Amino acid sequence: MYDFKEIEEKWQKRWEDAKCFEAKNASDKEKYYLLVEFPYPSGSGLHVGHVRSYTALDAMARIKRMRGYNVLFPMGFDAFGAPAEQYAIKNHVYPANMVKDCIKTFRSQMKKLGFSFDWSREFATTDPEYYKWTQWQFLQFYKAGLAYKAEKEINWCPNCLTGLSNEDAEGGICERCGSKTEKKLKSQWMLKMSSYADKLLAGLDKTDFMDKIKIAQINWIGRSEGAEVDFKIDGEEDTLKVFTTRPDTLYGVTFMVMSPEHKYLEKYESKIKNLDEVKKYQEYAKSKTEIERTDLTREKTGVKLEGFEVINPVNDEKIEVWISDYVLANYGTGAIMAVPAHDERDFEFATKFNIPIIPVIEGGDTTKEAYTGDGKMINSGKFNGITNKKEAISKMIEYLEEKGVGEKKINYRLQDWIFSRQRFWGEPIPMIYCEKCGWVPVPEEELPLILPDVPSYEPTETGESPLANVTDWVNCKCPKCGSDAKRETDTMPNWAGSSWYWLRFMDPHNDKCFASMDALKYWGMVDYYNGGMEHATRHLLYARFWHEFLYDQGLVPTEEPFKKRVSHGMILGENGEKMSKSRGNVVNPDDMMNAYGADALRTYEMFIGDYAKDASWSENGLKGCKRFLDKIYRLKDKVNDKEEYTKDLEILINKTIKKVEEDINTMNYNTAVSALMILSNEYDKLDSITRKDYRTILHLLNPIAPHITEELNEMLNLGPAFYESTFPEYDENKITFDKVNIACSVNGKLRATIEVDMDTPKEELLRLAKEQENVIKHIEGKEIVKEIVVPNKIVNIVVK
RNA sequence: GCAGGUGUGGCGAAAUUGGCAGACGCACUAGACUUAGGAUCUAGCGGAGCAAUCCAUGGGGGUUCAAGUCCCUUCACCUGCACCA
Numbered sequence: 001m002y003d004f005k006e007i008e009e010k011w012q013k014r015w016e017d018a019k020c021f022e023a024k025n026a027s028d029k030e031k032y033y034l035l036v037e038f039p040y041p042s043g044s045g046l047h048v049g050h051v052r053s054y055t056a057l058d059a060m061a062r063i064k065r066m067r068g069y070n071v072l073f074p075m076g077f078d079a080f081g082a083p084a085e086q087y088a089i090k091n092h093v094y095p096a097n098m099v100k101d102c103i104k105t106f107r108s109q110m111k112k113l114g115f116s117f118d119w120s121r122e123f124a125t126t127d128p129e130y131y132k133w134t135q136w137q138f139l140q141f142y143k144a145g146l147a148y149k150a151e152k153e154i155n156w157c158p159n160c161l162t163g164l165s166n167e168d169a170e171g172g173i174c175e176r177c178g179s180k181t182e183k184k185l186k187s188q189w190m191l192k193m194s195s196y197a198d199k200l201l202a203g204l205d206k207t208d209f210m211d212k213i214k215i216a217q218i219n220w221i222g223r224s225e226g227a228e229v230d231f232k233i234d235g236e237e238d239t240l241k242v243f244t245t246r247p248d249t250l251y252g253v254t255f256m257v258m259s260p261e262h263k264y265l266e267k268y269e270s271k272i273k274n275l276d277e278v279k280k281y282q283e284y285a286k287s288k289t290e291i292e293r294t295d296l297t298r299e300k301t302g303v304k305l306e307g308f309e310v311i312n313p314v315n316d317e318k319i320e321v322w323i324s325d326y327v328l329a330n331y332g333t334g335a336i337m338a339v340p341a342h343d344e345r346d347f348e349f350a351t352k353f354n355i356p357i358i359p360v361i362e363g364g365d366t367t368k369e370a371y372t373g374d375g376k377m378i379n380s381g382k383f384n385g386i387t388n389k390k391e392a393i394s395k396m397i398e399y400l401e402e403k404g405v406g407e408k409k410i411n412y413r414l415q416d417w418i419f420s421r422q423r424f425w426g427e428p429i430p431m432i433y434c435e436k437c438g439w440v441p442v443p444e445e446e447l448p449l450i451l452p453d454v455p456s457y458e459p460t461e462t463g464e465s466p467l468a469n470v471t472d473w474v475n476c477k478c479p480k481c482g483s484d485a486k487r488e489t490d491t492m493p494n495w496a497g498s499s500w501y502w503l504r505f506m507d508p509h510n511d512k513c514f515a516s517m518d519a520l521k522y523w524g525m526v527d528y529y530n531g532g533m534e535h536a537t538r539h540l541l542y543a544r545f546w547h548e549f550l551y552d553q554g555l556v557p558t559e560e561p562f563k564k565r566v567s568h569g570m571i572l573g574e575n576g577e578k579m580s581k582s583r584g585n586v587v588n589p590d591d592m593m594n595a596y597g598a599d600a601l602r603t604y605e606m607f608i609g610d611y612a613k614d615a616s617w618s619e620n621g622l623k624g625c626k627r628f629l630d631k632i633y634r635l636k637d638k639v640n641d642k643e644e645y646t647k648d649l650e651i652l653i654n655k656t657i658k659k660v661e662e663d664i665n666t667m668n669y670n671t672a673v674s675a676l677m678i679l680s681n682e683y684d685k686l687d688s689i690t691r692k693d694y695r696t697i698l699h700l701l702n703p704i705a706p707h708i709t710e711e712l713n714e715m716l717n718l719g720p721a722f723y724e725s726t727f728p729e730y731d732e733n734k735i736t737f738d739k740v741n742i743a744c745s746v747n748g749k750l751r752a753t754i755e756v757d758m759d760t761p762k763e764e765l766l767r768l769a770k771e772q773e774n775v776i777k778h779i780e781g782k783e784i785v786k787e788i789v790v791p792n793k794i795v796n797i798v799v800k
Numbered sequence: 801g802c803a804g805g806u807g808u809g810g811c812g813a814a815a816u817u818g819g820c821a822g823a824c825g826c827a828c829u830a831g832a833c834u835u836a837g838g839a840u841c842u843a844g845c846g847g848a849g850c851a852a853u854c855c856a857u858g859g860g861g862g863u864u865c866a867a868g869u870c871c872c873u874u875c876a877c878c879u880g881c882a883c884c885a
Contacts, residue, residue: 001839212804212880219803219881226885244885257885300883326883336885344801345883413884533879607825609812613805614878621812623838624825630839671814674824681824743820748866750820777852788865794819798865 002633004597008707012114020723021065021073021116025507025519029070033523034061035502035562037531037539038076041102041124042083046109047579048587048605048617049571053530055602056568056611058115059664059703060528065116066703066727072523074505075110075117077103077124080131081494085425088457095425095457099126109589113598114706121508125497130504131427132448133514134496137546138419139430139441140553146192149439152418156184156463183286184463188420189429189490193545197221197412200544209565210612216536222413227397229337229406231256231310233268234318240264240310243332243411247400248392250314251380252339252360254350256321257302260285261329273306278323285325300326300349313405314396315381324349332411341366417542419493424457424466426491434478434485442487443479451491465489498539499546502526502561514555521557529562536567566667569614571605576616587617599705600626606669606704628677629708632701635683635694636712642690649689651737652682653696657730660700669704676701691718699728743794744769746778762789769795 015021036057039050061073079102084095091098103124110117123130141147157174158181174181201221204214226245233240240256258264260282265272272278281303302324309318326345327336340350341359347370350357357366360379364371377386386392400406420429430442430449442449452473454466467489468474478485500514507519531539540562547561572578573585580586592601604625609615645653656679663672679697683689695718698709702722710722719725736758742765744752752772756765766789769775775797782799789795 215804216880222881222884224884242885246885298883324883326885328884331884338885343885345885348883411884413881537880607812615812618812618826620826627839628825634840670812671824674814677824741820745820745866748819748864753820786865788819790819794866796819796865 001630002708002711004599004708005594007711008112008114008598011707011710012111014710014721015114015116015723016119018723019120021061021071022118022120023072023074024070025522027070029068031072031523032064032069033072033502033526033528034064035074035505035526035529037529037535038078038498038501039106040081040083041077041079041099041106043087043098043102044581044586045102045105046589047571048589048592049568049579051113051589051601052571052605052608052611053532053568054110054113054115055605055704056667056669057528057530058117058602059606059669061116062703062706062723063661063664063727066722066725068726072121072505073117074121074508075115075119076122076501076505077106077126078494078498078501079103079124079126080426080492080497082423082425085423085457088425092457094453096126099124112593113589113602116706121505123504123508125427125501128448128450129511131451131497133504134427134492134500135430135442135447135449136444136514137500137550138427138492138496139444139447140555141191141549142431142441144549144553146195146549147419148190148192149187150190150416151185152188152190153183154186154188154422154463155181157181180287186420186422186463188418189431189488191417191419191545193417193541194412194414196545196548197223197414199548200414200541203544203548203560206560207565208563210567213533213536213540213565213567217541220414220537220541224411224413226409226411227393227400227406228333228409229313229400231313231319231337234309234311235271236268239405240321240335241333242335242337243409244337246339246342246393247396247406248377248380248383248386248389249339249342249360250312250337250396251383252341252358253312253319253337254340254356254358255338255346256310256319256335257324257327257338257346257349258321258335259327259329260323260325262323262334264335265323268308271308274303277303278305281323288325300324300345300352302326302349302353304353313400313403320355322349322353330415331413340370342370342372344370344372346370414541417545419496420490421493422459422463422465422489423491424451424454424459426493427451427496428467429488429490429492431488432476432478432485433488434481434483436483437478437480437485440478440480440485449487465491467491495539495542499542500550502529502543503547503550503556517557525558525563526561527563529565531565531567532570533567536565540565566612568611569609571608572614572616574617574619579617585617587619592619592622596622596626597629597708599708600629603629603673603701603705607673609670611667611669625673628673628680629705631680631684632697633708633712635680635689635697636716638683638686638688639691639694639716640688643692644690645696646686646690646693648686649682649693650734652679653693654730654734657696657700657728658735661727664703673704691716695719696728698722699725740792742769742792744772744775745794745796746775747798748796749778751775751778758792760791762791765789765791765795769797 034057036053061071064071079099084099087098088095157179159177159179201223204217224245226243227247228241228243230239230241269275302322305321308321310321312319338346340346340357342361358379359366360377361375362378363373363375374389377383377392397408428449428451432440432442434440452470454470457466459466460468474487474489476485476487503515506523507515510516543561547556550556551559575585577583577585600622604622607625656675659675660672695713698713699722702709738758739755740758742754742756743750744754751774754768766787779797779799784797785800786798
């Protein structure tokens, strides 16, 4: 019938030549910034899931442009990270070349799909011109005291002799060889994200994220209010500090638990009488994989410290101290006060090791289980009798503060960001270590610090980055004192490059700064940011943290980077499972485009279902959408030479205009498509349609299926190309029919429908309803109890 | 365990937010046109029933003239987080 390939290529070229999708950094038009997460250019090419979100935002971008906005809709590539590195290790090639090839494939696929990205702004995070600024920004963190070195555990595979990312060591098992991974202490660069915890929480109020995304962020930050309490170590001046959310239960403390990694175990080694046993337990805890350690069904284990006791600050009683791996080293102070009567985990522990349980709040049976509910305080000295938990907590904190043995404290689950990777394929961290001066930043004018090629891409045997083997790169002079020094060989994590990329899109070719203040001010916040739900926590937090930091440094004009964040559901295989090579259910967008065309693929992915939900692929569904486009094409033969709407279609057309724009702006793409299908069905019923009828449906469909609609519009010479036209407006006066169907029911059951004039008065509706044969049948001989009339909707007669 | 979400025909889903459940599409059935159909057109398509009608939105209960929609309860599945003190 028509050659969609030829049509698609023609229009793609036309758009490119016209540069109609290139955003201007200075414009009288109102700006609109649409951002969709840039992809990782993997070797397997674009996924049909990419097509879904890109089409969705493309449709929005096209509508916004046709509504007169200066739209920024950019695309780039996030190309540092594991997959390219794995490929490099396997094939002994420099990853940059492979990345280049993959990007080429991705770009060409996206162009074939007709996305209206502004390609003039494209970049990859691996471009030295880009990572120069990633490095520069890292130095700003350093200068502000927010980047520091600390001993942190990494996942270490004793078999491969290599450090692994959390992803590669999932569940404590080395992905490559299957052996159990260990924890190994390594000095790593950290970013002080924890100091932004409150800002990250408060900043959410300035955004319009989907609720579930806000909640995910809030949970991840994990703010919890409580108190820090000092327990004096018996026989020492030192105190053991714990964090608790339940200071009101202090009188119920019967033991303390420290994590096996707690620093006091070393400090007070000489005090501990059963040191051998303790050391053995520490070894045991270390050998546990992440999964084993966090397995809730696992029985509690632990060792009591002999000769090491603390004093309860509220009643001066001596308390035994244990170590157990159920207490985490990296949360709170790494030690807890245990109140078995009112905490489930402490209860479990106390029961197992026969430790006394003292209830301090009335309620429940604390010989059987921990009571975590509310109640009257008992066994708590002067606090006895308080029934309100909130009051009890604040009174206790007041008391602790008075005595100088504790204070109010807010804790966060959110931790500092481990910013080092012992990996090759990442941005080099621009720091130099000098014996005399310590850590010295690479001078800014020497950036970018180029990532050199190396003889081997695998991490070294000591767990260092392969860069450590490039001696003439590592060895350098200290920028401060000029003596021999060494470069940091760790690289940045994958997340670094994607933590500010939306800013670079605003001014991608700037070589003086990461983006000019003018550009940053003009584009402001990203208006609409779309990405996968899997990035709702980490990426989004890193990006917001990074941005908030830049704001505090006066480097960006807005506190928050993204106004609205939305996420799309996955496209699953035809069998309802996640698409993967091993499951053999992968659908290649190229194959679909070749068989049905880009427009059909785009239309189908918009029609597939609720945008926010997962959806299973169906090639038959795609065929159906192709048929719909074919029908649109065939309708051209019905076009007459009239220039106004067909009278009978006018209302439906106006309604459809309204619905399509609203639906696309609210992510209800599926109903936008279905509205257009309904309209096309109505057109099809008529012998002829007008030029305006036809141009309008093409125009409405254009954001979703841009090629075929442009072609038909031009073929019939209906008007200027859509990319340079204004989107149709609906007439508010013509979106309601003058006739309306009224449901007539008896006792809530539908008995008849009547067609009446819009806004027919109540009395008239009731009278008409009662004339209906089937209504009469059901009310005859019965007593009418109630009559409900809702104008333009329904009549309900209640009988007995 | 906690948090969030979902549950409607054979399938993907709609439902103006309390007012005719199943729009639109797929699959399927019958027919038309055709050398042919993976094209197009016509008709049908939740279940039961010849029909009037009855039953149906995971299950149970409630509010209401009226419930897919609100409330209570229960089950199932999905996604995060998970011994966070």
